[in-house]
Structures are given as structure tokens and as C-alpha cells.
Amino acid sequence: MKQLLVLDDPRRAQAFVDYLNDIGLKCELTLDDDHNATLWLVNESRYQEALLEVKRFLAEPLHPRYQDAAWRQGDTHIHFSPDPSKPGLAGDLLRRTGPVNMLVLLACAAVYALSWLGLPLFGVLSFPADPSRLLGWEFWRAFTPALMHFSLLHLLFNLFWWWYLGGMIERRLGHGKLLSLLLLAAVLSNFMQFWASGPRFGGLSGVVYALVAYTWLSGRLTPARGIGLPDGMAVFMVVWLVLGFADLLGIPMANMAHLGGLLVGLLQAWLDRNKAVLS
Structure with missing residues (x-):
């Protein structure tokens, strides 16, 4: 058998397996201790055909064809019963993150809270007006502007995407x-x-764009790695980028930071396209 895909939603994975079996691509499903579902192709000679179906599934995972296949399978498919011993919402949120993901999330929240309380962190964390200072003991300021946010909405938007995409990447591909x-x-x-624009900027948005680009293109190039993003979400972020460059949003945007992150994510996904899948 050959591994096709890893998903953290067992029900959706089962619907996709039902669909593949329905069209003659015999597949099996296994669950690990973290309730991640791994899809295995029985007939390895049809791997390329199955990969095309995986890419179509990742582009539109809610398409009715998958639920219709599950219904046609009737009671032969697996049922997942609620487990009263499972953690609640907070436990589920923590299960979907990792140490790097959580550390950055907490650091951004702490910097915002301390700045709101009046601590003068901008001069310590901002990008220096003289970049040559980065060659000395203030080297960290090349990175730390990403931890600063200037509004609660900005912070929450970035942290949601960081948690969602960063957690997916860390769980499947590792901390490194x-x-x-x-x-x-x-x-x-x-x-x-x-x-x-000079040194007065901050936010995790450039990193978020890198994660969006990396997750989306990795799902297209190497779906067996278990990460992916629907086309609609990727298109939304690109439209947001274009609107920012066109100055149609009515708010100051770090457009070049967004573009830089997008390029990093696309390039890294391309370079990683032939890497082995973690077991």
C-alpha cells in the first residue's frame, strides 16, 4: 500500500475514502493516537490517478460528491462515536498546536499586552532606522517587528492564521x-x-502570507505530506494583497512584508516538493 494523504478530520477523510472506493480506487484508512487519519492506496499502480483525486479533494473538500459517496456506502463505513474522556474545546485547541506555534502566539500576545500597559517596547523590538546596527548585538531586531501589533483586530487576525496554519505545519512536518x-x-x-516605508511597521502578516503560500502550494505539489489549503482561501489572501497595494482598504498595510512572505512560502514549497513524508 502507498500513503496518499493525512488529514486531521477523520469524518471528512472517511467520506473521501468512500468516494475513492466508489470510483474504483481501493483505499484504506488508519487512525493514529492524535486522531489523524492516514489514507492508503491499495493498488499502487494507480497512484498518479489517485493523486489527481487528492488534489481535487483539497481544492474543494466540501463538494457534495464526497458526502454522496458516503451515503451510498451506507453502514459499511466507520462511525466515530463521541468519547467522553476527550478534552473539551481548550484541549482540542491545544492538540492542534505545537511548542513553536504556541511560543510565538504567546510572545505576540505578551508584547501587545505589555505595550498596551505602557511599556516602551517599540524602541527595543522595532526594525532599526540604521540597519547596520543589526550587525552588532541588536541582531534580533531583524526578526522582532513580527511580534508587534498595533491593534487588537490586527493581532487576532494574524494569530488565528498563525495558529491554524502553523499548527498544521508543525504537527505534520515538524518543529524545524x-x-x-x-x-x-x-x-x-x-x-x-x-x-x-522605513522602520515604523510591525506584525506577523508577512509570516502568515508565507504559511498560506507554503500550505497551499505544498497541497498541490505533494498532497501526501498532509497539509493543504482550499483554493478559495488562497485566492482571498491574494485579493487582500492586491487591494493593499492598490490602497483601497483605507488602512495602512505592510504590503511589501506581505509580498516577501508570499514569495518565501512559494519558494520553500517548491524546494520541498520532493522531500519524504514524515511518518
Whole structure:
């Protein structure tokens, strides 16, 4: 058998397996201790055909064809009963994150809270007006603007996407992959935004764009790695980027940081396209 895909939604995975079996692509489903569902193709000679179906599923996972297939299978498919021993909402939120993901989330929240209380953190964390200072003991300021947010809405928007996409990447591809994406996207985005507008900027948006691009393109190129993003979400983020460059949103936007993150994510996904899937 050959691994096709890993999903963290067992019910949706089962519907997709039912669909594949319905069209003659015999598949089996296994669950690990974290309730991640792994799809296995029985007939490996039809792997390329199955990959096309995986890409179509990731692009439109809620399409009725998958639920229709589940209904046609009737009671032969697996049922997942509620487990009273499972953690509640907070436990489920924590299960979908990891140490790198959680550390950055808490750091952004702490910086925002301390700044709101009046601590003068901007001068410590912002990108220096003289970039040569980054060659000395203030090197961290090439990264730390990503931790600063100037409104609660800005913070919550970025942290939701960071938690959702960063958690997906960290669970499936490891701590090192998320950390490398974070550092590369933050530093490149900060340099590009400084070049465009000077040192008065901040936010995790450049990193978020890197994660969006990486997750979407990885799902297209190597769906067996278990990460992916529907086309609609990726299109929304690109439209948001274009509106920002066109200055149609009525708010100041770190457009070059967004563009830098997008390029980092796309390039890294392309470079990672032939890497082995973690077991």
C-alpha cells in the first residue's frame, strides 16, 4: 500500500475514502493516537490517478460528491462515536498546536499586552532606522517587528492564521520546518518593508502570507505530506494583497512584508516538493 494523504478530520477523510472506493480506487484508512487519519492506496499502480483525486479533494473538500459517496456506502463505513474522556474545546485547541506555534502566539500576545500597559517596547523590538546596527548585538531586531501589533483586530487576525496554519505545519512536518519558515519569512519581510516605508511597521502578516503560500502550494505539489489549503482561501489572501497595494482598504498595510512572505512560502514549497513524508 502507498500513503496518499493525512488529514486531521477523520469524518471528512472517511467520506473521501468512500468516494475513492466508489470510483474504483481501493483505499484504506488508519487512525493514529492524535486522531489523524492516514489514507492508503491499495493498488499502487494507480497512484498518479489517485493523486489527481487528492488534489481535487483539497481544492474543494466540501463538494457534495464526497458526502454522496458516503451515503451510498451506507453502514459499511466507520462511525466515530463521541468519547467522553476527550478534552473539551481548550484541549482540542491545544492538540492542534505545537511548542513553536504556541511560543510565538504567546510572545505576540505578551508584547501587545505589555505595550498596551505602557511599556516602551517599540524602541527595543522595532526594525532599526540604521540597519547596520543589526550587525552588532541588536541582531534580533531583524526578526522582532513580527511580534508587534498595533491593534487588537490586527493581532487576532494574524494569530488565528498563525495558529491554524502553523499548527498544521508543525504537527505534520515538524518543529524545524515551522521555525525555519518563521525566521526566513519574518526577516525577509521586515527588510522589504523597511526598504519600502522605513522602520515604523510591525506584525506577523508577512509570516502568515508565507504559511498560506507554503500550505497551499505544498497541497498541490505533494498532497501526501498532509497539509493543504482550499483554493478559495488562497485566492482571498491574494485579493487582500492586491487591494493593499492598490490602497483601497483605507488602512495602512505592510504590503511589501506581505509580498516577501508570499514569495518565501512559494519558494520553500517548491524546494520541498520532493522531500519524504514524515511518518
